[in-house]
Amino acid sequence: MKNVNIEIDGIKVTVPEETTILKAAESIGIEIPTLCYLKDLTPDGSCRMCVVEVKGGRKKGLFTACSEHCAEGMQVETRSEAVIDSRRFILDMLMSIHEKRCLTCRQNSHCQLQELCMEYGVEDTTYPGDAPRFDVDTSNPFFDFDPNACIMCRKCERVCTSLQGRKVISINGRGIGTHMSMVYDIKWSESNCESCGNCVANCPTGALLDKKIKGIPRLWDVKKVGTTCPHCGVGCQYNLIVKDDEIIGTEALEGPSNRGMLCVKGRYGSFEFVKHPDRIKYPLIKRNGEFQRASWDEALDLIAAKILQHKKESGPDAIAGFSCSRSTNEDNYVFQKMMRAAIGTNNVDNCARLCHGPSVVGLATTLGSGAMTNSIADIMEAPEVIFLIGSNTTEAHPVIGIQIRQAVLRGAKLIVADPRAIDLMDYTYMHMQIRPGTNVAFANGIMNVIISNGLEDQDYIAGRTEGYEELKDLVKEYTPEKVAQICGIDKEMLIEAALMYAKADRAPIIYCLGVTEHSTGTEGVMSMSNMALLVGKLGKYGCGVNPLRGQNNVQGACDMGCLPGDFPGYQKTSNPDNVSKFEKAWGCTLSTTQGLRSTEVFPAILEDRIKALYIFGEDPAATDPDSNHIRKALEKLDFLVVQELFMTETAKYADVILPGASYAQKEGTFTNTERRVQRVRKAVELEGEMRLDSDVFCDVMTRIGYPAHFDSAADIMREVASVTPSFAGVSHERLDGGESLQWPCTSSTDKGTCILHMDEFTRGRGLFKAIEFKEPDELPDAEYPLTMITGRMLYHYNNASMTGRTEGIVQISNESYVEINAQDAEKMNIRDGEKVKICSRRGEVITSARIGNVVSPNEVFMTFHFADGNVNEITNSVTDELSGIPEYKVCAVKIEKA
Ligand SMILES: Nc1nc2c(c(=O)[nH]1)N[C@H]1C(S)=C(S)[C@@H](COP(=O)(O)OP(=O)(O)OC[C@H]3O[C@@H](n4cnc5c(=O)[nH]c(N)nc54)[C@H](O)[C@@H]3O)O[C@H]1N2
Ligand SMILES: Nc1nc2c(c(=O)[nH]1)N[C@H]1C(S)=C(S)[C@@H](COP(=O)(O)OP(=O)(O)OC[C@H]3O[C@@H](n4cnc5c(=O)[nH]c(N)nc54)[C@H](O)[C@@H]3O)O[C@H]1N2
Ligand code: SF4
Ligand code: SF4
Ligand code: SF4
Ligand SMILES: [Mo]
Numbered sequence: 072m073k074n075v076n077i078e079i080d081g082i083k084v085t086v087p088e089e090t091t092i093l094k095a096a097e098s099i100g101i102e103i104p105t106l107c108y109l110k111d112l113t114p115d116g117s118c119r120m121c122v123v124e125v126k127g128g129r130k131k132g133l134f135t136a137c138s139e140h141c142a143e144g145m146q147v148e149t150r151s152e153a154v155i156d157s158r159r160f161i162l163d164m165l166m167s168i169h170e171k172r173c174l175t176c177r178q179n180s181h182c183q184l185q186e187l188c189m190e191y192g193v194e195d196t197t198y199p200g201d202a203p204r205f206d207v208d209t210s211n212p213f214f215d216f217d218p219n220a221c222i223m224c225r226k227c228e229r230v231c232t233s234l235q236g237r238k239v240i241s242i243n244g245r246g247i248g249t250h251m252s253m254v255y256d257i258k259w260s261e262s263n264c265e266s267c268g269n270c271v272a273n274c275p276t277g278a279l280l281d282k283k284i285k286g287i288p289r290l291w292d293v294k295k296v297g298t299t300c301p302h303c304g305v306g307c308q309y310n311l312i313v314k315d316d317e318i319i320g321t322e323a324l325e326g327p328s329n330r331g332m333l334c335v336k337g338r339y340g341s342f343e344f345v346k347h348p349d350r351i352k353y354p355l356i357k358r359n360g361e362f363q364r365a366s367w368d369e370a371l372d373l374i375a376a377k378i379l380q381h382k383k384e385s386g387p388d389a390i391a392g393f394s395c396s397r398s399t400n401e402d403n404y405v406f407q408k409m410m411r412a413a414i415g416t417n418n419v420d421n422c423a424r425l426c427h428g429p430s431v432v433g434l435a436t437t438l439g440s441g442a443m444t445n446s447i448a449d450i451m452e453a454p455e456v457i458f459l460i461g462s463n464t465t466e467a468h469p470v471i472g473i474q475i476r477q478a479v480l481r482g483a484k485l486i487v488a489d490p491r492a493i494d495l496m497d498y499t500y501m502h503m504q505i506r507p508g509t510n511v512a513f514a515n516g517i518m519n520v521i522i523s524n525g526l527e528d529q530d531y532i533a534g535r536t537e538g539y540e541e542l543k544d545l546v547k548e549y550t551p552e553k554v555a556q557i558c559g560i561d562k563e564m565l566i567e568a569a570l571m572y573a574k575a576d577r578a579p580i581i582y583c584l585g586v587t588e589h590s591t592g593t594e595g596v597m598s599m600s601n602m603a604l605l606v607g608k609l610g611k612y613g614c615g616v617n618p619l620r621g622q623n624n625v626q627g628a629c630d631m632g633c634l635p636g637d638f639p640g641y642q643k644t645s646n647p648d649n650v651s652k653f654e655k656a657w658g659c660t661l662s663t664t665q666g667l668r669s670t671e672v673f674p675a676i677l678e679d680r681i682k683a684l685y686i687f688g689e690d691p692a693a694t695d696p697d698s699n700h701i702r703k704a705l706e707k708l709d710f711l712v713v714q715e716l717f718m719t720e721t722a723k724y725a726d727v728i729l730p731g732a733s734y735a736q737k738e739g740t741f742t743n744t745e746r747r748v749q750r751v752r753k754a755v756e757l758e759g760e761m762r763l764d765s766d767v768f769c770d771v772m773t774r775i776g777y778p779a780h781f782d783s784a785a786d787i788m789r790e791v792a793s794v795t796p797s798f799a800g801v802s803h804e805r806l807d808g809g810e811s812l813q814w815p816c817t818s819s820t821d822k823g824t825c826i827l828h829m830d831e832f833t834r835g836r837g838l839f840k841a842i843e844f845k846e847p848d849e850l851p852d853a854e855y856p857l858t859m860i861t862g863r864m865l866y867h868y869n870n871a872s873m874t875g876r877t878e879g880i881v882q883i884s885n886e887s888y889v890e891i892n893a894q895d896a897e898k899m900n901i902r903d904g905e906k907v908k909i910c911s912r913r914g915e916v917i918t919s920a921r922i923g924n925v926v927s928p929n930e931v932f933m934t935f936h937f938a939d940g941n942v943n944e945i946t947n948s949v950t951d952e953l954s955g956i957p958e959y960k961v962c963a964v965k966i967e968k969a
Contacts, residue, residue, distance in 0.1 A: 077145040078127070092123055092136040092147055103136045103149050104158070104187055106165075106275045107224040111330070112233050114138040118224050119161050120187065124151045133157055159191050166196035169276065170204070170219035177284060178277030184222060185276075203248050210260035212879030213339045214271045214281050218250045221278035227251060227270035234332065236476025236498065239264045251278075265865060266883070267469070268338040272323060282879075283320050283339075296754040297324060299741045300337040301397060301734040302868050304620035305329065305447070305470045306743025307337050311735060311754040318342035318735060318754055327811050328447045328743060334469030335880070336868060342735065344876040345755060349717055351730040352759025362728065367760065367770075370727050374685075375774035377710040377726075378414060381682045382775075387415035388664060391672045391681050394633035395688025395714075396422040396625035398731070398764055399739025399751055401787035403624070403631040404639060405765040405779075406687055412657040413777035417635050417644050417666030418681070421628035422621075422689055424669045428954035429587040430618040431629055433596030435641070437840060438609065438616075439833025442626065445615035446745045446813065446825045447471060450579035454483045454613055456571050458578060460599065461510065461585015465494045466865040468583075468619045468744070486568050488513060489585055490860055491890075491932060492925050501568060504927055506559040507860050508847035508961045510586050513565075514598035515844065516554025518546045518605055520569035527573075531607030535832070538839035542601060545841035557844060559927075573606045577613030584621070584862065588960040590848045593953035597840040604837045610828035620744035622869070623734075627742035630798070630814065631791065635666025640795035656794050659777065668955035670695070670948075676704040683710040687764065688731060690870040692720035694935060696946035696957040697913045714764060717872045720938070730761040737763055738784040740806065746813045746824070748798075750806045847961040848949040851929065855911060855963035857895070860932045861946060862960070867936035875936075887940035888921040890932040891966070896922040899966060906969035909933075911945035911962055917969045931964065 072087045079096050086095045091114065096103050106118035114137040121136040127146030133153060148154065165184065173179050188194070205218035228240040228251065239262045243252045253262040271279040295310040308326025311318050321341065323333045344350075354370035355362040381389050392410045394403050403421070410419040423431060431441035438444070450457075451474040465472030476498050479485050484500040487493065490507045505513055521527055522543060532539050555562035572578050580603055586595040599616050600609070608614035620626045632639035642649040645665065654661050667675055673695070675681040695701045705711060705724035713725040722728050734741075735754045742748050757763075765787060772779040781787045785803035792798050800816040800823070812823040827833065851858050866884045868874045875881060889909060891901065901907060903922040908915055909931070918933065918940035926932050933942040947962040 075141050075143045077141045077143070077147060079147045080149055086141055088141070090141050092134070092139050092141055093121055095141050096136065096147070096149060101149055105137060106183060106187075106222065107226055108137045109226060109229055109234075109273065112229055115225060115229065118222075120158060122154055122157045124148045124154050155191065158187075159193055162188050162191055162193040163196050164198065165222045166193060167198040167200055168202045169222050171195070176220070176277045177280055178220075182277055183275035200247070205250060208259050210258040211264065211266060212260075212882040213266055213268060213283070213335075214279055216259060217278050217280065218252065220276050221251050222276055223249065223251065224275060225251070226273045226275065227279060230270045230273050233480065234473065234477065235267055235269050236473055236480065237263060237265060240270065265469075266335040266339065266879070267333060268335070269323075269332055281320055293319070294754075295322065296752050297750070298735070298752045298754065299623065299743075299749045300333070301341055301623050301873070302336045303468055304623060304626060304744035305468050306623065306741060306745075306747060306749055307333050307470050308749065309333060309337060311342060313754050316755050318345055326749070327747060328745065329470045332470050332473060335866060336469075336874060340866075340868075340874045340877040340880050343878065344716070344873040345733050345735045346758065347876045349876060350758065350761070351715055351717060351728060352761060353730060354760065355728040357726050367762070370729060371770050371774055374712055374727055374771055377683055378771070378775050381709070382414065385682055387662060388418060389680065389682045390414055390416055390685070391418035391667060391675075391683075392685040393669050393687065393689045393691070394419060394421040394628050395764070396622040396628040397688055397734075398624065399734070399737065399784065400624065400627040400631050400742060400748070400791065401739040401784040402687075402764040402768075403628045403633050404787055404791050405768045405781070407632045407639070408657065408779075409768045409772050411653075411661055412659045413772040413775055413779070415660075415662050417662055417664060418672070419633050419666060420635055420669040420672075421625065421633040423625050423629050423634070424955055425694065425957065425959075426584055426621045426625065427587055427618055428668075428956045429592035429596045429951060431634070432954040433593040434600060434616065434618070437597050437600040437604075437838045438828060439835070440827055441629075441641070442746050442827070443615070443617045443620065443744050444609060444827045445579060445613070445617055447474065449612055449825060450581070450615065450617060451475070451478055452613065453481070454478050454577050454579055455575035456578040457483055457485045458568075458572050458580045459485060459495070460488045460580065460582040462581055462583035462619055463489070463491075463493045463862060464581070464583075464619070467621070467863050469865065471619065484571065486571065490927060490930060501564055503558070503560045503564050503568065506557070507858055507930065508589055508591070509558040509844065510589070510595040511591055511598050511842050512549060512554050512557040512844035514602050515546045515549035515842070516551055516558070516565050517569040517572065517602055518542070519549045519554070520551060520566050521573045521605055522546065524570065524573070526570070527605050528607030532605070536604050536837040536839060538841070541841040542839040545843065549844075572602070578608060579614050579617050580608075581617045581619060583619045585960065587618070588956060588958065590949055590951050590958045591845050592951040592956045594840075594842045594845075598842060600837070601839055601842075604839060609837060610826065610830070610832070612826065615826065618744075623743070624741040626744060626746065627740070627748075630742055635668055638794075639791060640797045642795070653794065670950050670955045670957060673701055673704040676707055682708065684708055685712045685714075686721060687714045688716070690719040690721045690872065692724065693870045693938070693941060694943065695948070696943055696959060697948040698941065698943045699914055700948060714767060717876075719870060719872055729767055730759065731764045731767070732757055732761055736761070738803075740784075740788065740803070742814070748801050748806065748812050748814065750803070848958055849912075849947050849961065849963045851963045855965050856929065857964050857966060858930045859909070859911070859942070859945065859962050859964040860926070860930060860960055861935055861942050862932065864934050864936065867934070869936065871936045885937075887916070887918045887933065887937035887942075889918050889966075890921050890923065890925045892926050892928045892930065893922050893924060894928045896920065901966070901968065908967045908969045909945060909964050910967070911947070911964045913947070914944040916940040916942060916944050931966065
């Protein structure tokens with residue numbers, strides 16, 4: 072592109088030809104006021120606040136700087152008399168529709184309109200008219216809309232339509248009655264708004280205003296702490312806004328994965344729980360069946376005594392620990408060190424077992440590294456085709472979900488394979504409503520079509536892979552006809568999807584639990600890498616195989632070695648060199664026995680092989696399958712420690728409960744789904760006798776004879792870096808200095824890795840795995856005729872211990888429900904909202920029916936977020952042999968009227 076030379080306020084600047092005057096001015100530090108400008112969207116030019124005067128050059132006159140491009144020889148004045156007059160006139164006009172009441176407005180001192188009026192000396196309008204007054208809409212639980220304070224800049228509408236992709240705000244009315252509102256003027260709460268608050272954050276006046284900050288005076292007197300959202304693996308960056316040691320709100324930052332956006336859980340659901348009265352504040356010891364407050368000394372002495380007793384009586388492998396994928400890398404590192412170095416067992420695991428265990432095992436087998444291969448920015452920048460398999464992205468990874476919507480608005484074609492009509496349907500080019508549990512057959516069918524059309528990448532296969540011939544022979548059998556029948560989909564769609572995927576240059580596969588949570592989960596994952604290897608779409612910009620990791624730090628908990636067979640950085644415990652390396656680093660003797668997976672621990676308890684369990688921030692009584700068998704195991708344990716924020720279902724079974732520290736009360740890092748290590752910073756103080764989780768582990772270690780201490784989280788990360796090659800270059804200092812690091816990051820000068828497997832796979836050659844399709848463990852039959860699928864919804868998060876303590880979220884959703892297809896409901900004579908009983912071979916739950924077309928006939932869907940009617944009472948605990956993940960996504964049920 073050609074460069075042009077222009078002058079702004081007498082300063083010379085050279086910029087590429089297409090640059091707007093606004094951006095050119097910004098680049099030399101000249102600020103031009105705007106009201107309607109949104110950096111990620113094409114300029115609207117409607118508020119006209121950014122007018123500038125252009126003197127030299129071909130064009131002369133007043134132009135809007137946000138939309139006018141720089142041209143050679145332009146002389147721009149940003150504060151000439153004509154400009155100032157024009158801006159005054161605009162403000163004067165705006166004030167004629169804006170109801171003035173700054174003294175009592177909650178936006179007072181934060182309002183861009185107010186600031187500009189002060190700057191340009193506009194005190195009142197000279198066009199007093201009788202602009203109509205509107206009712207304030209207070210129906211959204213998080214924010215109010217006051218049309219009387221609206222200046223019709225349309226930012227909210229553009230954010231909602233083009234960035235959030237929700238399209239619920241529009242201009243309504245005519246003439247002087249023109250106003251912004253929900254489509255058809257319905258109430259905010261009756262609309263499709265998903266309460267992301269992205270419109271509110273961009274409103275330049277007090278028209279859209281956060282309820283939380285209502286009545287908080289002196290809002291300028293706040294502290295802002297930059298940190299990472301504690302919910303999902305997107306890893307959105309934001310400020311917590313703190314006043315008098317209380318978090319009152321959030322403010323999105325331009326993080327690499329969120330680019331200024333947040334979802335409802337990050338924006339509004341990530342802070343009320345921090346100081347909630349339900350927080351556990353003191354150690355508790357169960358005496359005669361009742362929890363009693365205890366001192367830290369009493370609690371820690373009891374824990375140490377019990378650990379030593381069981382170690383002596385039955386050996387260290389009679390003790391197991393579950394680490395917390397919600398907590399920091401630093402806490403997770405110390406936890407596994409406690410289990411390995413101090414207790415002497417490899418029985419340590421984390422929640423990845425329940426979600427992406429198959430990704431860790433499957434992709435490590437085929438590619439050599441079990442993580443997302445590409446980065447969010449590179450797969451979302453300009454994809455041609457997005458192949459979305461078993462991921463309900465707009466609900467479970469919402470800020471990636473909205474980037475998918477944006478990509479579709481820019482022309483990408485979205486192909487969805489999911490048994491349910493997920494929220495993204497409006498944006499979907501093709502939806503294959505596949506029968507649950509048939510992913511392997513589906514992928515084999517896609518590959519059959521690719522090969523029979525000669526679209527496989529032969530050079531790539533020859534140069535970078537192995538195992539192709541076997542795969543080719545096997546998928547020959549998976550003809551489109553056969554696969555269409557197995558999966559219950561249209562043959563033509565399967566063929567078209569395969570051709571589209573193979574032919575596109577940039578086509579990421581994005582998958583999630585719809586692929587992993589099956590008794591064939593690992594095979595499902597390897598089928599994903601098979602497809603990408605076949606067409607050479609690994610190690611390539613805009614492509615890859617991209618598992619969306621679930622919890623905020625489930626990637627990190629695995630990276631830190633909270634896995635039974637892995638030291639930090641996936642250094643195998645089965646390799647004697649690794650064992651001696653860690654023995655030297657940690658100054659101890661380490662066990663070489665393979666540890667138990669979390670899902671193996673419960674049967675082992677029932678068989679008396681595990682006597683004591685230390686659970687750091689996990690709630691298996693609510694979230695593991697077949698709750699009944701989990702409860703039996705927890706009851707049978709001789710000793711259970713739970714270190715938690717809240718009294719969870721699991722904590723009720725504990726012998727000792729220890730109060731942990733929430734993410735907003737400690738320093739550390741989380742690693743998001745794209746392997747990006749990001750800072751977590753302390754915003755508010757701990758209350759009562761809560762302590763930092765890692766300090767508690769150090770005290771336990773010390774009391775059982777392995778003295779341990781760290782000065783700070785940064786200190787812990789220094790130790791991690793010293794023993795973990797893929798983290799060798801990661802430090803808090805670098806992150807605090809503004810660097811953003813994705814592992815592998817192998818030295819202090821290494822900038823980290825955006826895309827894995829670029830020149831070579833981590834394991835050398837990419838491995839094809841020829842895999843036959845197998846049916847799920849429990850299929851519907853005459854007695855249990857329906858297939859139950861389980862999963863998530865937008866507003867609540869896993870056991871809801873955090874989201875369930877956010878008032879506004881509870882107002883939107885607080886009860887369990889079951890999605891039933893309208894045809895089935897009619898057959899069973901069940902009405903919408905009616906209470907129904909759902910039974911499986913393992914138990915039953917009562918919940919309300921939600922009737923529609925989200926699920927297919929003969930299939931039903933429930934979430935596991937709610938204590939009333941938790942679907943895990945009925946799910947199947949059968950696991951995938953290769954990874955130990957339970958088959959949460961398929962079990963057979965029947966429904967009766969309750
Ligand atoms: N709002 C919210 N967000 C969350 C969480 C939360 O609880 N709430 N939890 C976080 C965690 S821990 C995780 S792991 C992620 C999970 O994120 P996701 O995996 O996206 O969420 P799920 O709803 O469990 O399942 C995704 C989809 O898989 C589909 N599915 C079921 N069976 C099959 C199948 O056999 N084949 C295919 N192709 N699809 C199938 C379901 O219909 C569902 O739409 O979300 C994270 N984000
Ligand atoms: N039916 C069904 N069941 C499922 C699934 C499904 O799809 N269907 N999905 C499964 C999946 S993918 C997952 S990941 C699991 C999730 O299962 P869990 O890990 O049990 O659920 P979370 O809500 O993530 O719970 C973490 C706990 O950690 C606590 N916590 C959070 N931060 C901290 C901290 O810093 N310190 C301490 N000490 N505690 C903390 C919270 O209070 C919470 O109680 O559920 C699984 N269960
Ligand atoms: S909160 Fe989000 S979804 Fe709701 S109107 Fe605003 S931008 Fe749209
Ligand atoms: S509500 Fe706010 S963002 Fe929307 S048009 Fe009015 S002033 Fe602009
Ligand atoms: S998308 Fe995930 S990380 Fe981002 S704000 Fe929402 S819950 Fe938090
Ligand atoms: Mo998960």
